[in-house]
Amino acid sequence: MSEITIQAKKRELSTKGAVNKLRRNGEIPGIYYTKGTEPIPISVQELSLNPIVYTSEAHIIDLQLGDNEVKKSILKNIQFDPVTDKIVHFDLLGISLDKEIDIEVPIAIEGQPKGIKDGGIIQQSMYKLHVLCLPGDIPEHITINISDLGVGDAVHVKDLSIERVKFLHNEEVIIVAVVMPRAQVEAPVAVAETLGEEKVEPEVISKGKQVEDEE
Numbered sequence: 001m002s003e004i005t006i007q008a009k010k011r012e013l014s015t016k017g018a019v020n021k022l023r024r025n026g027e028i029p030g031i032y033y034t035k036g037t038e039p040i041p042i043s044v045q046e047l048s049l050n051p052i053v054y055t056s057e058a059h060i061i062d063l064q065l066g067d068n069e070v071k072k073s074i075l076k077n078i079q080f081d082p083v084t085d086k087i088v089h090f091d092l093l094g095i096s097l098d099k100e101i102d103i104e105v106p107i108a109i110e111g112q113p114k115g116i117k118d119g120g121i122i123q124q125s126m127y128k129l130h131v132l133c134l135p136g137d138i139p140e141h142i143t144i145n146i147s148d149l150g151v152g153d154a155v156h157v158k159d160l161s162i163e164r165v166k167f168l169h170n171e172e173v174i175i176v177a178v179v180m181p182r183a184q185v186e187a188p189v190a191v192a193e194t195l196g197e198e199k200v201e202p203e204v205i206s207k208g209k210q211v212e213d214e215e
Helices: 016-024 046-053 114-118 182-214
Strands: 003-007 027-033 040-045 060-064 070-080 087-094 101-110 121-124 128-133 142-145 154-156 174-179
Touching: 003 040, 003 046, 016 027, 027 046, 040 046, 046 070, 046 087, 101 121, 101 174
Parallel strands: 003 060, 027 087, 101 142
Antiparallel strands: 027 040, 060 070, 070 087, 101 128, 121 174, 154 174
16 A cells, blocks of 8 residues: 655634634644544645545555654545535544554446346446555455456455455445446337236227127
């Protein structure tokens, strides 16, 4: 697992105006916290967050708060402006290298399913997985090869296995599958229903005619 160093400055908890001023100066306010200690308000340059936010890999962050003060952490939460989609706040969780942590790891799909040749399409249900492991065992991403999937086949959580990593999901949860397009599935059903309706009408007429003959 790769590590990224981020330079940060401690800040005072301040008013909304002061926080907005930080953002106008290209800095993003955040909080560093860990169990049993007081949270530390911090700010970082916006550009320094991009490698840990806009990525398909998980990272351990070496948060540098001073010349000799480095705190290992992971990105626990990120907030975006609903209009501009810019980062407005972040939370870093302090970690200990000898204690397991719960972290989300991105999924990387590779391979072309054989079911594509039969008209199937890829349906991915999950893009990240919660895992429990030591910081040094965190995978940068979880690679799933789907080359052998035919139409109707799927990869479940129970199909994955990574040494020293525990998946925190129900083992029956589907991650990715190869399915027939919905339009192709519904078309035969619609045709069958139409044919069924056509068969019903002559039978009703026939019965009605038979009643008239009997009368």
